[in-house]
Amino acid sequence: MILEVDDLQIHYSTRAGPSGSGVVRAVDGASFAVPEGRIVGLVGESGCGKTTAVRAIMGVLAENGRRAGGRVVFKQQALDEAATKKLLWRDIAYVPQSAMSSLDPVYTVGAQLVEVLTKRGNATGRAARARAVELFDLVGLSENRLRDYPHQFSGGMRQRAAIAIALALEPSLLLADEPVTALDVIVQRQILDMLRELQQRLRLSIVLVTHDISVVAYLCDDVVVMYAGQVIESGPVRDVLARPRHPYTMGLRNAFPDLLSDALELVPISGSPPDLADPPPGCRFAPRCPFALAACTTGTVAIASGSDRTHRSACLRDGEADQLRKAALDPETWLRSSSFATS
Ligand SMILES: Nc1ncnc2c1ncn2[C@@H]1O[C@H](COP(=O)(O)OP(=O)(O)OP(=O)(O)O)[C@@H](O)[C@H]1O
Ligand code: SF4
Ligand SMILES: [Mg+2]
CATH class of the missing domain: 1.10.8 (Helicase, Ruva Protein; domain 3)
Known part of the structure; x- marks a missing residue:
């Protein structure tokens, strides 16, 4: 593994709101790994903590952000802030989410x-x-x-x-935050094809952050699905997208068009992610999950490996994943709101 992120917790301090404590738990116990020479997609809806996670790896968090727990290990070396600074750009490089505007308009x-x-x-x-x-x-x-x-x-x-x-200083790990968002589909594909070519030519490892699961399907080898600051499913793209085991991934797959083919009917997941200053107990997806049971709303749901060990999912109903996946293909399933909605 070139990069291992273990139980990462990133907190932002903000002014306390009526419900929250003033601490936004933007990343709340996320673990994932990037094998050498692979392209790993970090995917999830807006606000689920993707940018925070990659900025934390780079050690370039906003001023009110701090690492409250967890480890980041790059080539077997645990990274604290001082160690990260030494590796920045030469070993690990970052294309920020606002890359378009990060170029200075007054210089060529x-x-x-x-x-x-x-x-x-x-x-x-x-x-x-x-x-x-x-x-x-x-x-x-x-x-x-x-x-x-x-x-x-x-x-x-x-x-x-x-x-x-x-890429100027020949890094071995590239973190690219939403590199094709806001581009039209043809240009998206050109940029993604270029990333694949660069990855092979320069033997790069890449973490590609995106909210669009079709981008992951097009380019990535592995995928890490985040929801509300947590990793809820991960594994090789061909397994996770062909046979998702977490209802959120099943829903995401229905919500985006395929980059290469005419889409079936797109079905959005209704509702929105929880407030990360005051997340609900139990599974954070429960208020939107059509398959939620009472037990899903209490206690924590640990991420578990399937029989092949590389495909991991954090759902209490993991044993019924095949049936749930079938039901998830029916748009009607997503029109029924969860009986455990809190808002
Ligand atoms: N500097 C900050 N202070 C307080 N809260 C923040 C700060 N930056 C991000 N957040 C909050 O942290 C959570 C995660 O944000 P983040 O930008 O990491 O998400 P994201 O998955 O990258 O979203 P997007 O797809 O919109 O880029 C959100 O709830 C966001 O509002
Ligand atoms: S744990 Fe329960 S609420 Fe969460 S995704 Fe699984 S079935 Fe849905
Ligand atoms: Mg982001």
Whole structure:
């Protein structure tokens, strides 16, 4: 494993609201691993803690955020803040969620790339310029675009430039946060194809954050599904998406069109995720789960391995997964609201 995240807990302190304590448990006991040379998709709805998890791995949390527990281990080395700083960009690189706007509008893209190479990488001017040309070529941008400003780039080109900047110092692990959100489907596929090619050519390991399970189906080898700050299912993509065992994953699969084929009817999961300052007891998906039982709303639901050990799921009704999966294919199932809704 190149990266292991074990029982990670990230808290944000905020002003206390009427229900909450003022602590947002944005990541609440998440564990997952990234095998070397694989592309792992971290997927879940908006607000489930994906960005927080990858920013915590990078040690670049917002000021009001802190690691309240858990371990991050990179190449067998446990990372605290000081250790992470040393690895940043050279070993682990990050394409932020706001990559499009993270480019500085007043400098040319080439100047920004050269600055990364000289400041973070200690390259000299001439070598940095030559490397910038190489990096642009690597991400499919022509070298004469180095003189352009970000506003002269399309969304897809800006994303390519942000990836070039992240790859500047030859990291072995790339964390890419929503790299294709807000791009049209054709450009999405071009960027995803480029990531796959880069992964093979540079022997990268990649964590790809997305809210779109069809992006995971298209590109990823493994998937980690998050819900309300927790990992609720994980395993090889071909197993998890063909035979999801957690009702939330079953619902997500119905809610997104396939990138490659005409979709069947899309069925959204009704309701919204819980307030992470005051999450419900028991399974956090219970208020929206069409299969919830009374027992689901008390106690914690541990994540358990299936018979093949690599596919893990945290559902009390895991033993009935085959029947639930069949029922989940019927849109009617998702129109019935859970009898355990709290709001
Ligand atoms: N700086 C912050 N202070 C307080 N709460 C925060 C902060 N940043 C994020 N949160 C909260 O933490 C939770 C997780 O947010 P995060 O941005 O990690 O989710 P996400 O899965 O990346 O969502 P999205 O798909 O919208 O990018 C959310 O409830 C969010 O409102
Ligand atoms: S534990 Fe219960 S509420 Fe949670 S996903 Fe499984 S069946 Fe649904
Ligand atoms: Mg995010």
